[in-house]
Amino acid sequence: MIGRTVVEHPVGEPGEGPYGVAVTRDGAVWFTLVHGGRVGRRDPDGGLAYFSLGEGAQPSQLAGATESSVWVTDTTGNRLVHLGVGGDGGSGSGGSGDSGRRIVLVGAVDVPTADAQPFGVVALDDGTAWFTELGADALGRIDILGRVEEFPVGRDGSFVSMVAASGDDLWFTLNAGNAIGHVRGGDAAIAFTELPSIRSGPVGVAIAEDGAVWVAEILADALARVSRDGTLTEFPLPAGSKPHAVAADPADGVWVTLWGTGQVISVADDGTLAPHDLPDPESEPHGVAVAEDGTVWVALESGALAELAPVSASA
Incomplete structure (x- = not known):
């Protein structure tokens, strides 16, 4: 029992x-400070470093790109930013930290369509990245x-999310379209799966180890x-x-955040739900x-960041 x-x-x-x-x-754990225009990084030893994307920026989602770098969507800046790490501590190229390794700018890519509002992002093993465009009803590929x-x-x-x-x-959610999109290979046509609920508001999506796709239906209070x-x-x-949000667990199923009740739930491949209360039910x-290592x-x-570490216990 874990x-x-x-x-x-x-x-x-x-x-x-x-x-x-x-x-x-x-x-390292990377995170966006969406209302502060900054991206943060927490070293395994707890050291913190930050990188400012500039006034008016809105870093939203991020995805691991390499061993130690991430792609970040700047929704209001209509761009994606590639951030990595430099030397220990100090500041430079917009980065700063206390005891964490300095964050450095690897590169930035503008989205061609004006006001496309890039939001979701995922990086592939071949070095490419895909992102969603909330304002342009489109996908983008770098x-x-x-x-x-x-x-x-x-x-x-x-509202591709x-x-x-x-x-x-690729699987993606259409938040205002009540559907999930699927592309089998980058050049394939998009197939859609309609969701049963009339107004489901799909947001987070993840692909579990067994190949099943899990989707958070924020307006329907359900998982698909x-x-x-x-x-x-x-x-x-x-x-x-x-x-x-939804994240795959390599051991079994997925993890899902419950924004409305201040909880995180683990969902097994067979649909068994196990809720985990956070210290503050208003933590959003x-x-x-x-x-x-299985830490969520x-x-x-x-x-704050919540760390849910696994602890072995006798049944």
Whole structure:
């Protein structure tokens, strides 16, 4: 039987709002301060460093790109920023820290379509990255040379939100379109899976180890699961729970943040739900990521990162 200890780590300034979170292969935890225009990085030893994207920036989502770097969507800046690490401590290139390694700018890529509002992002093993465009109802792709190509999804007003990948398969949510999009290979046509609830508001999406796709339906207080054979199943959640982000757990199933009730739930491949209460029910959990050692990290808009570490216990 595996239990969890929950520890909160304050980050940033009051009101900056940790929103997205990702763990890179070097064990660092990266997070966006969506209202502060900054990106933060927490070293495995707890040291913190920050990088400002400039006045008016809105870093939203981020995804591990390499062993120690991330892609970040700047939604209001209409660009994606590639951040990595430099020397220990100090500041430079907009980065600063206390005992953490300095964050440096690797590169930045502008989105060709004006006011496209890039939001979700995922990095692939081939060095490319895909992102969603809230304002343009499109997907974008950054190739290994930094060139951007955009692909309209063909549904106006669908509010393309978050994206996940497995191999060259892409899945993404259409928040206002009540559907999930799927591209099997970058050049394939987009296929859509309609969600049963009339007004579901799909947001977070993740692909579990068994190949099933899990989606958070924030307006329907439910989770949707699409199996590899295309079977769709909905799992109701308590009223007002407002599921937001989803992250695959290499051991089994997925983790989902419940923004409305201040909880995180683990969901097994068979749909079994296990809730985990956070210390503050008003903490507004948003982004969630799972590290290689099984630790779950959650971005709390109240101003902290929650660390849910696994603890072995006798049954």
